[in-house]
Amino acid sequence: MPMEKTFDPATIEAKWAHEWESRGLYRPARPDATPYTIVNPPPNVTGALHIGHALDNTLQDVLVRYERLRGKDALWVVGMDHAGIATQMVVERQLEARQDKRTNYSREEFIDKVWQWKAESGGQITGQLRRLGCSMDWGREQFTMDPHFTEAVVKVFVDLHKKGLIYRDKRLVNWDPKLKTAISDLEVETHEVQGGFWHFKYPLADGVTLDDGRDYIEVATTRPETMLADMAVAVHPDDARYKSVIGKDILQPITGRRFKIVADEHADPELGSGAVKITPGHDFNDFEVGKRAGIQPGRMFNMFDEDANVQQVSDRLIPDDFLGLHRFRRNGEDGARELVVAMMKEEGFLIPHIDKDGNEHDAEPRTIQTPFGDRGGVVIEPWLTDQWYVDAETLAQPPIAAVRDGRINIVPKTWEKTFFNWMENIQPWCVSRQLWWGHRIPAWYGPEIMADGELSYLLTAKGQLGREPVFVANSFEEAAAQAREYYATKPKYANGAEIIELSGDEDETRAFIKAVRENPDNIEIALRRDPDVLDTWFSSALWPFATLGWPESTDLVKRHYPNDVLISGFDILFFWDARMAMQGMEFMGDVPWKTLYLHGLVRAPDGAKMSKSKGNVVDPLGLIDQYGADALRFFMSAMESQGRDIKMDDARLAGYRNFATKLWNAARFCEANGIAASTSFEAPAATLPVNRWIIGEVAATVAAMETAFAAYRFDEAANAIYSFAWDRFCDWYLELIKGAIDDETKAVAGWVLDQILVMLHPFMPFITEELWTGLGDRADYPLITAKWPAPAGARDAEASADIDWLIKLVSELRAAKAELGLPPGARLTAHFPASLKGRTDKLAAQLDRLARLESVSFDPAPAGASAQLVVEGETITVPLEGVIDIAAERDRLTKTLAAATKERDGLAGRLNNPSFVERAKPEAVEKARADHAAKEAEADRLTAALARLG
Structure with a gap:
């Protein structure tokens, strides 16, 4: 059947996604081939495809399809994470919608409900990944709560405990009072909150005074409620104001508790009064100060219960009025904060803040960076509690060595410094969570x-x-x-x-x-x-080997561990990537992957980070509906430049959709001219310069792409095939062969189109597979399992030189016509240097058809106005007398140039004005730069046009 006239992405995407998967082509049987392995960062079972997933999975699929075409046994492990907190919240919200709650059920009954939810609603993202074209091994889809995975998790925990690398300890954690669980740093979001900075008098005990005669030390805090659990006041050891009272006692005003003034460099003499109240049970810095002061964690006060309500502490000095109060004002009722401030003020211990107008306030207004739980949505409380910890410092040493000696190659290299800084200062890893859904601690x-x-x-x-x-x-x-x-x-x-x-x-x-x-x-x-259950990151740290069947010694483990590459967002370098390296090296004795590629973020068109609150989130499924999956994939690949962030750009997406359409139309042209699928893997024999040239261009493109892939330059690989397919093949080769398509040219053109489809397939799998199959009867040899091009021999230097010269000449002539207002089809006379006669004779037919030359002369050009075309250092003269009104054209170009120059210089003045660049909105500055570049290019073009007139 002839090809359809129009390219319809939706139809072919659905068809080929089903065809590839149903035929098992994502994992063709290649037991004797070199293995190649990627594991997919497992999306949450609650998740939906977002633009970050689209980037991450596109890059992985590009590599997997590329290596599959190169004949490797390519395995792309796919699966989902059980997402402890997120999943439990989803199911609890469903219960709440029915006026029900989790605690109405036993643990086992609730977990049954979670499994039921997963069966009915979980994992929609896997279907969305299929729409993107991800060629994962769907037949071996993994889940972090699968029985074999649970076996691996339990074994790792038990073995680490036997080695003393997992232990129970009392430390501060990020406590979410709404979810009632510890959460990781990754699940903490910092928001700016308008708050206060309260100044208080803490009286010195036993009649002690400072050198200035004061009988108190001034302290300031943004969290006055925590003073109920104060255990020290810290001053800098070199602060002369307090040296005489170091080691003396403070009398905490509300509780009457006596505690010491301690010397610690944490206290900044330049900040406030230089004295800091220390509440080790509710502040991460204070916890460390308390330990240095000799306070054991078991003796530190935890003044809040799991709901962040005030509870009594071991010395029972918190007044009864506070017990049961929430830490903050809530539901119109004052909390512990308000009561502390009121009592301190009543007793004369509050130092008021005087504003610039002389008005008195209880607190100095402050914008405070405040931690919130990303799911619970409430302020996180540093909470002293007993949890299970991993000795991350010990486990970090082998990965550090592996990165240093090159066994793990981090791309781009700039991330190595960040990796070392974090790993060399790593803290114990809290792995217990107070949830019901997850891997129960054994x-x-x-x-x-x-x-x-x-x-x-x-x-x-x-x-x-x-x-x-x-x-x-x-x-x-x-x-x-x-x-x-x-x-x-x-x-x-x-x-x-x-x-x-x-x-x-x-x-x-x-x-x-x-x-x-x-x-x-x-x-x-x-x-x-x-x-308790284990932190989700604990189980996902085993992903590179547990997904292959470990702890069983399976053939997959032996063949596909270590993995070849991990592609990851830089934002989970520590939460996931580093922990995989730790566990992989501890339990497998080798690195989990040889290369770690870290990509940047996808940002809004103005460069802002995408967020729901800003309303600038982009739905990749909507982009697929609008532009097609191939266009979105190509956009992601072409814009990915080793860790740099990507700005969304609808114009580029539309451009790559147009690229797919252009390729479709080129294939239709070939079909209409009897050019069919090639029957040879090797390049056909060619005698014509244009055919020898295009075969050489294929070889150059293959080499450029292989170099780019080896360096993980997705942008360079994508742009190499784009440039060749659009510019060299569609725009020039097909134009050059029009009207002269003999049997040799048919064979060469069919072969070149095949090579384009193979090289483009990793980026645009759907359209390339459709064209591959449509242009030839090869149902048993689908493109997804074809061979990567390997054209033999070097480029034909003579043919390349001739055709490149022709292209430059035609381009210069077309540009001159456009600049002078001549129609593209205008036929002109050209005078060539005698040295070019052999070349022009050889290319006479193409010159006549593409250059639209009335005649070619080697005589000197006549006197008068002419256009001077300089091609590879030699000048070709095109007389213009009688062709255009020279004076009028010169006048028109001069006026247009003056206007463009004026606008260019005006924009340059704005951009050179620091006031504009610093104060204007970023999008306004960006537009001014773009406008300036456009006017500068226009001025250069007009200047060149005037110069051509002589």
Whole structure:
């Protein structure tokens, strides 16, 4: 059937996505081929395709399709992350919509509901990735909660614990009071909030005064409510104002608590009074100051419960009026902050702020950088609690060495410094989360053995580490065996005891404790499973090897680990990439991937970061509907320049859609002229210069693309094939062969078009596959599994020189006609130097047809006005007497040049004015620069046109 007249992306995209996947062509059987492996950064099961996904997955697919065409056993691992917090929130919101809630169900019942949601609604993004054309191994789709993946997660946790690389500790975490869980730094967003800076008097104890006679130290804070848990005041050790009182006591005004003035370089003498109140249980900096001052984390005060309401602390000095109050004003009622300020003011300990007009205020107004949970949407509370931690410092050493010695190649190299800075200063990694959905921590707590040999079951408060022994194991049976051995040291249990498991539910535990107390002879020992789950990043850190079947020693593991490359946004370099490197090197003994490619962000057209609040988010599916997946993919690839951010540009997208249309029309031209699919992988024999030239251009393009791919220059590879397909093939070669399409030319043209389709396929898979199949009967040899071009031999130097000269001459002549207002078809006379006679004779037919020359002469040009065309250093003269009104044309060009020059210089003046550049909106400055460049180019063109007139 003849090709359709118009190119319809939607029709062919749906057809080929189904064809490729249904025939298993994303993973053709190539057991003897060189393996090539990429793992897809697993999107959240709750996710939808956004523009960052479109970039990330396009780049991966370009590489996978390229290597598949090169004959490799290309495996692109695909899957989804269970997304602990996000998924639990989705299901909880569904329950809330039905006036229901999670706590109405047991843990197991709620998890069943999550699995039900996943089966019905989760994973829509996988269908969207298919629309983008992602050639993933969909038959082996992975999920981080699959049974084999859970087995890997548990093994990693247990093994790290045995090595002392996972442990339980009391530290500060980012606590989300709405979600009631610790969250990672990645899940914290910093917002500017209008707040206050309160100044207070903290009285010195025991009649001590400062050198200036004051009996108090002034401290300032943006969080006055936390003073209820103050444990020190810090001053700089070299601050002369406070040297005499270092080590002396402060009397905290509200609680009456006595604590020391400590010397610590954290206190900045130039900031405020130079004295800082230290609340180690609610500030990350204060936590470190407290430890340096000798305060053990177990003795630090945690004055908030999990809801951020005030609770009593161990010295029981917080007044009853505060207990149960929320930290902030809420629902029209004052919170702990407001009550602290009121009490300090009433007792005369508030130092008022005097504004520039002499007015008195309780606090100095401040814009405060405030952390919010990205999902809970409330202010994060640094919270002192017991969590599970990974010794990231130890695990970071092998990846650091691997990057230094080149086993891991980070592209672009500029990210290495950032990588080293973070890895060399890495903190313990908190991996426990207070959720129900996720990988349950494989740890069981048993009762404490008391001094009298009896067992004590403790119900520790949330966030408090009990003294019970903990048994970390791959299963309850293993934990029970550990417990049996542990308790056998006591006579009562020397002959063994029945070990039972409690779910962790507090009511069940209380009932068991009551039964034990009522029956002291009972020798059952109950273990309680840790209720927490693991951080999602913990499981996704195993992605490069657990997805291949580890801990089983599968053929996939042996063949495809380490992976070849990971493509990732720079924003998850530490949260995911670095952790994969840690776990991969710890458990596999080798790097997880040989190359780590970090791309930039996709930004709005004005360069702003996309966000829902700004309303500038772009939907990639909408772009696919409008321009086609091929155009979007090509845009992403052509704009990706090693880590630089990409600005959305509808004009470019439209341009790449037009590129696809141009290729379609070129194929229709070939079909109409009897040019069909090539039957040869090798280039056909060619004698005509134009054919020898285009074969050489194919070889040059293949070489340029291979060089670009080797350096991960997606932009250079895309632009190489774009330039060749549009400019050299469509615009010039097809024009050059018109009217002279003999059998040789048909064979060459068909072969060249095939090579274009193969080279363009990684970027624009849909249209290229459609054309590949439409131009030839090769259903059993689809383009997706074709061979990458390997044209033999060097470029034909003589043919290349001749055709390149012809192209330059025709381009110069066309430009001259346009500048002089002559129609493109106007036939002119040209006078050539005698040295060019051999070349013009050889190219006579093309000169006649493309250059539209009435005659070619080698005699001297007649006197009078003429256009001078300089091509490769030699001048061709085109007489203009009688062709145009020379005087009128010169006058027109002069006036137009004057206007363009005036506008150019005016714009230059604005751009050279610092006031304009610094104060104007960025988009206004950008437009002025673009307008200046356009006027400058216009002035140069008009100047050249005047020069041609002589």
